[in-house]
Amino acid sequence: MDQSKEQRILNTVSYNAIKGNPESVLDCIDKYCSKSEWAMNVGDEKGLILDKIVEETNPSVVLELGTYCGYSAIRIARLLKPKARLLTIEFNPEFASIAKEIIEIAGVNDKVTILEGHSEDIIPQLKKKYEVEKLDFVFLDHWKERYAPDTILLEECGLLRKGSVLLADNIIYPGAPEFIKYIRNNKHFECTTFLSHLEYMKVEDAMEKAVYLGPE
Ligand SMILES: CCCNc1ncnc2c1ncn2[C@@H]1O[C@H](/C=C/CNC(=O)c2cc(-c3ccc(F)cc3)cc(O)c2O)[C@@H](O)[C@H]1O
Numbered sequence: 072m073d074q075s076k077e078q079r080i081l082n083t084v085s086y087n088a089i090k091g092n093p094e095s096v097l098d099c100i101d102k103y104c105s106k107s108e109w110a111m112n113v114g115d116e117k118g119l120i121l122d123k124i125v126e127e128t129n130p131s132v133v134l135e136l137g138t139y140c141g142y143s144a145i146r147i148a149r150l151l152k153p154k155a156r157l158l159t160i161e162f163n164p165e166f167a168s169i170a171k172e173i174i175e176i177a178g179v180n181d182k183v184t185i186l187e188g189h190s191e192d193i194i195p196q197l198k199k200k201y202e203v204e205k206l207d208f209v210f211l212d213h214w215k216e217r218y219a220p221d222t223i224l225l226e227e228c229g230l231l232r233k234g235s236v237l238l239a240d241n242i243i244y245p246g247a248p249e250f251i252k253y254i255r256n257n258k259h260f261e262c263t264t265f266l267s268h269l270e271y272m273k274v275e276d277a278m279e280k281a282v283y284l285g286p287e
C-alpha cells in the first residue's frame with residue numbers, strides 16, 4: 072500500500088533534517104509542504120506569530136489540541152525554558168506515531184508528551200492523571216467546531232487561571248465561527264486578532280489570542 076502524505080513528511084525530515092536541530096526540522100517541513108505537498112502545519116508565517124506569543128507568555132505548562140505531524144509542538148517546545156513542558160493531544164494513531172518520531176528527530180521529546188485520544192476525553196484527566204494544576208498557554212489547532220466546546224471544557228475543569236493565554240489557528244480559513252462568537256462576546260476573555268495567511272498559500276487567515284481574565 073503506498074505511503075500517506077504524513078509518512079512522506081516523516082521520510083523527508085528523517086532524510087534531510089539535522090538531528091537534534093528543531094529549526095532544521097521546521098525548515099525541512101516548510102520546504103516540503105510549500106514545494107511538494109501542502110499540509111496543515113501552522114507554517115512559517117503564522118509560526119512567527121506563535122513564536123512571539125509563546126516568548127511573551129514564557130509558559131511553564133502548555134497544552135496543544137491537534138498534534139498532527141508535530142510541527143507546532145516542535146515550534147513551541149524549542150522556545151520553552153528548561154523545566155517547562157508541552158502536552159499535545161492527538162486522536163489519530165498514525166499521526167501520533169509520526170509526530171512522535173518527528174519530535175524525536177527535532178530533539179525536543181524531553182519537553183513534549185503526546186496524549187493519544189480525543190480532547191474531550193483527555194482534558195478532564197489532565198489534573199489527576201497528568202498532574203496539571205493550571206495551563207499557562209493553550210494552542211488550538213484541531214477540529215474547528217471543537218474550539219468552543221473544548222474551551223468551555225477547559226474552564227469547567229478549572230484548568231485556566233487569570234492570564235492563561237489561548238491561541239487559536241485558522242479563525243478565517245477554514246474558520247471557527249462558533250469559537251469567535253463565543254470568545255469575543257465573553258467578558259472573561261480579552262481577545263486580539265493576528266492577521267496572516269494560510270500556511271504555504273496567499274489566502275488570508277488569522278489567529279485569535281484570548282487571555283483568560285478569571286472566573287469573576
Ligand atoms: C472529536 C474531535 C475533536 N477532538 C480531537 N482530539 C484530538 N485530536 C483531534 C481532535 N480533532 C482533530 N484532531 C486531530 O487534530 C488534527 C486536525 C486538525 C484540523 N485542522 C484543520 O482542519 C485545518 C485545515 C486547514 C485547511 C485550509 C485550507 C484548505 F483548503 C484545507 C484545509 C488548515 C489548517 O491550518 C488546519 O488546522 C489532526 O491531526 C486530527 O487527527
Ligand SMILES: [Mg+2]
Pocket residue numbers: 111112113212240241
Ligand atoms: Mg491549523
